[in-house]
Amino acid sequence: MTRASRAHQRALAKAISWRIFATLTTMTIVYLFxxxxxxxxGVGIVEVISKMLLYYLHELIWEKTSWGRKRHPLSEFQIKKELTPEDKEKINQKLKELGYL
Incomplete structure (x- = not known):
């Protein structure tokens, strides 16, 4: 298993455990009141479903904005010709310098 795969599994496990913890907190507060x-x-069931749906919609909205995202250092290049091996080597070198490769 790769490090990235473990990181995704960890993030998913944390998201699920947080959702359970948060819903139980809501249920406890409703019971205390x-x-x-x-x-x-009933409130716990409605809360968990509605918050997952709202979070999903929230993510879709954020996916449509570029605010706060890092731009790739090569995104400014406008390539108007076929890349030569020398061009490709220059690009690879730049990416290595920047830590992408």
């Missing part, structure tokens, strides 16, 4: 376990469970 109302004393009704059925209401607490």
């Amino acid at each position: 109302t004393g009704k376990i059925d209401l607490s469970i």
Whole structure:
């Protein structure tokens, strides 16, 4: 298993454990205010579903904006011809200098 794969699995596990913890917190607060376990469970179910949906929509909106994203250092190059081996070597060198390769 690669390091990136483990990082993704860890991030997913953390997201799931956080969602469980947050929902249980909401259910506990509702129970403390109302004393009704059925209401607490109902609110917990609605809360977990609605917050996952809202988070997904939130991610879609953020995916459409470039604000805060790093631009690739070669994104400014306008290539108007076929790259020669020398051009490719220069690009590789620049990427190595910047730590991308």
